[in-house]
Amino acid sequence: MVSEGKFGKFGGMFAPEILVPSLKELDAAFKRFCSDENSKKELEYYLTEFAGRETPLYFCSNLSREYGCKIYLKREDLVHGGAHKLNNTLGQALLAKYMGKTRLIAETGAGQHGIATAIAGASLGMKVDVYMGSVDMERQRLNVFRMKLMGANVIPVETGSRTLKDAINEAMRDWITNVESTYYLIGSVVGPHPYPVIVREFQRVIGKETRRQILESEGKLPDAIVACVGGGSNAIGIFYDFLKDMNVNLIGVEAAGEGLDTEMHSASCCMGTDGVLHGAFTKILQDDDGQIKTSHSVAPGLDYPGVGPEHVYLQEQGRVNYVAVDDSETLDAFEILCKKEGILPALESAHALAHALKIADEFKDGIIVVNLSGRGDKDVETFAAKRGVLV
Amino acid sequence: MSEVRVLLAALGFACMSIKETFEKLEGKGALIGYITCGDPNLEMSLKITKEVARGVDILELGIPFSDPIADGATIQAASDRALKAGIRVDDCFRIASEIEGTPKVFMTYYNLVLQRGIDKFLSDCVDAGVSGLIAPDIPIEESDDLLRASEEYGVDLIFVVAPTTDDARMNRIIEHTKGFLYVVSHLGVTGAKDSLYEGTINFIQHVKTVADNRIPIAVGFGISTPEQVENIIKAGADGAIVGSAIINLVSEGMDDEGDFKRLRDFLKSLREAAHRA
Numbered sequence: 001m002v003s004e005g006k007f008g009k010f011g012g013m014f015a016p017e018i019l020v021p022s023l024k025e026l027d028a029a030f031k032r033f034c035s036d037e038n039s040k041k042e043l044e045y046y047l048t049e050f051a052g053r054e055t056p057l058y059f060c061s062n063l064s065r066e067y068g069c070k071i072y073l074k075r076e077d078l079v080h081g082g083a084h085k086l087n088n089t090l091g092q093a094l095l096a097k098y099m100g101k102t103r104l105i106a107e108t109g110a111g112q113h114g115i116a117t118a119i120a121g122a123s124l125g126m127k128v129d130v131y132m133g134s135v136d137m138e139r140q141r142l143n144v145f146r147m148k149l150m151g152a153n154v155i156p157v158e159t160g161s162r163t164l165k166d167a168i169n170e171a172m173r174d175w176i177t178n179v180e181s182t183y184y185l186i187g188s189v190v191g192p193h194p195y196p197v198i199v200r201e202f203q204r205v206i207g208k209e210t211r212r213q214i215l216e217s218e219g220k221l222p223d224a225i226v227a228c229v230g231g232g233s234n235a236i237g238i239f240y241d242f243l244k245d246m247n248v249n250l251i252g253v254e255a256a257g258e259g260l261d262t263e264m265h266s267a268s269c270c271m272g273t274d275g276v277l278h279g280a281f282t283k284i285l286q287d288d289d290g291q292i293k294t295s296h297s298v299a300p301g302l303d304y305p306g307v308g309p310e311h312v313y314l315q316e317q318g319r320v321n322y323v324a325v326d327d328s329e330t331l332d333a334f335e336i337l338c339k340k341e342g343i344l345p346a347l348e349s350a351h352a353l354a355h356a357l358k359i360a361d362e363f364k365d366g367i368i369v370v371n372l373s374g375r376g377d378k379d380v381e382t383f384a385a386k387r388g389v390l391v
Numbered sequence: 392m393s394e395v396r397v398l399l400a401a402l403g404f405a406c407m408s409i410k411e412t413f414e415k416l417e418g419k420g421a422l423i424g425y426i427t428c429g430d431p432n433l434e435m436s437l438k439i440t441k442e443v444a445r446g447v448d449i450l451e452l453g454i455p456f457s458d459p460i461a462d463g464a465t466i467q468a469a470s471d472r473a474l475k476a477g478i479r480v481d482d483c484f485r486i487a488s489e490i491e492g493t494p495k496v497f498m499t500y501y502n503l504v505l506q507r508g509i510d511k512f513l514s515d516c517v518d519a520g521v522s523g524l525i526a527p528d529i530p531i532e533e534s535d536d537l538l539r540a541s542e543e544y545g546v547d548l549i550f551v552v553a554p555t556t557d558d559a560r561m562n563r564i565i566e567h568t569k570g571f572l573y574v575v576s577h578l579g580v581t582g583a584k585d586s587l588y589e590g591t592i593n594f595i596q597h598v599k600t601v602a603d604n605r606i607p608i609a610v611g612f613g614i615s616t617p618e619q620v621e622n623i624i625k626a627g628a629d630g631a632i633v634g635s636a637i638i639n640l641v642s643e644g645m646d647d648e649g650d651f652k653r654l655r656d657f658l659k660s661l662r663e664a665a666h667r668a
């Protein structure tokens with residue numbers, strides 16, 4: 001039997017039979033959508049006029065002076081909604097409409113994907129239900145309210161670890177039940193085929209712009225591109241159009257949480273083992289029976305015990321290097337960017353920045369691009385609490 | 392050990408196969424009862440499972456998984472209780488090996504099979520007298536490794552069809568499934584429902600026509616009363632699968648003989664309904 005959607009041996013379609021015909025239909029519809037001129041134009045219109053693309057590739061003069069190399073930020077924090085997530089949700093919501101679906105469902109961890117789905121739904125006139133673990137709802141209260149303001153219904157998930165992985169479980173159960181009317185708008189390059197491909201294609205705009213922009217400002221490609229990896233959508237989005245440029249170091253930064261030598265991390269590429277989670281064969285955090293472990297990160301958007309299958313493939317190929325940065329290094333980088341450049345990064349993105357600052361020495365006088373995947377308004381409370389400040 | 396069992400199985404000495412079980416019922420419907428291994432703990436689970444085994448034609452043993460996406464609230468909760476009690480996959484094989492006289496199949500998610508190793512999982516099935524495996528997250532497209540190994544070990548790999556499965560696909564699934572075909576009664580996850588969904592009866596009749604007696608068909612998801620069992624068997628199903636309703640009863644507490652009698656009576660009413668139709 002032919003299996004589709006593999007990256008080497010990773011990926012695939014490990015889904016309940018109810019969903020398989022729908023996944024195949026989605027795959028076919030996505031291919032049609034991509035070659036449909038009207039759809040392409042419509043997406044471009046929304047990305048430009050609504051989302052605010054293209055986003056700047058900003059040269060951080062203060063940090064660059066201090067760290068001895070040119071540090072650029074790809075400013076996905078300036079995308080409408082505050083993160084790269086809208087690139088994907090606009091694309092998929094238009095695809096859903098193209099397929100005649102009337103209802104969007106999504107999972108969310110940090111709330112950023114939930115907000116981006118709510119925004120896309122409000123703007124395109126579609127009903128939105130968002131599943132969110134009750135632990136995440138508590139630590140991202142502001143985002144819960146923002147979703148509701150945009151007309152989305154937020155459904156608390158009380159099962160398992162009550163975080164992102166459980167929200168995905170619930171969203172899948174909803175999709176299984178309402179597959180005919182509902183479009184499952186997944187938030188990262190995870191899940192069964194064709195999702196890892198669909199989400200990657202909608203996020204590639206980040207890398208395409210970056211390539212054009214760096215060639216304009218520097219006349220050459222960067223020495224390194226650094227991006228944080230939760231499921232891996234902002235990372236694959238910026239990496240993909242540089243995969244063939246072997247002189248560009250591509251570095252994915254996972255969350256080491258309280259340390260890779262503890263159980264409290266989310267570093268699936270660095271510490272995981274092969275297994276099947278949420279429809280894909282990939283690397284996951286699991287015990288020796290195969291039960292999925294609870295992950296941890298101060299950044300809720302990275303708090304997931306799996307990773308997109310294409311990343312595991314790129315790691316196996318040796319094309320992308322995966323590393324991990326812990327909570328405390330992240331909080332430091334968060335503060336540094338605020339103080340030195342006047343930019344408030346999401347805690348997720350601060351992982352990438354922390355690593356870039358760490359390796360700046362290796363790239364003396366070189367160019368490092370950091371994908372600043374989101375802005376940190378949502379994280380101010382967490383940061384304050386970690387630093388023992390009352391706000 | 393496993394070589395001996397394979398040999399015995401090949402010679403027809405081991406416990407009755409799924410196919411033979413359906414044949415021996417001679418057209419009467421089979422009651423297939425599901426229970427989650429290790430719920431609420433190993434000791435109680437063993438007692439409960441033995442009771443369920445005595446009351447059904449085929450026993451479906453769930454190996455609890457941390458992220459059961461095809462299961463509704465009841466089986467999720469049962470899996471959670473079992474995992475919180477520290478149940479390991481090894482314990483599930485131990486429970487299975489203690490059940491004798493009733494044909495057994497495992498139902499679990501693919502990751503648990505993968506981590507044990509496909510070959511080891513299946514050879515342990517043979518050792519524990521488990522004749523089949525249902526993995527709800529393995530569609531035929533991803534099943535090559537499992538199919539090869541299940542044939543080698545003589546463990547029936549049981550595939551699922553759903554109302555979204557078209558006829559061409561259904562035919563391919565029927566060609567691959569062994570033991571029986573698992574028919575998902577409606578679009579949704581597992582969980583007891585008060586009444587059958589509109590469309591379930593038609594769907595069963597349709598699957599029966601496509602299957603054309605090539606393989607027994609058993610219907611599950613949402614079936615919880617003798618009346619529902621009777622209706623789906625009358626519609627042409629060869630078996631009815633009841634899970635969440637059994638777990639709901641059991642999770643109210645199995646403290647004394649009275650509780651076990653209630654379980655026994657419930658299974659008896661389901662089984663009579665299956666055999667009557």
Ligand SMILES: Cc1ncc(COP(=O)(O)O)c(C=O)c1O
Nearest residue numbers: 112188230231232233234301374
């Ligand atoms: C700002 C931001 N960056 C990164 C991520 C991680 O997701 P991914 O790895 O798919 O980019 C999230 C997820 O919520 C996020 O909100």
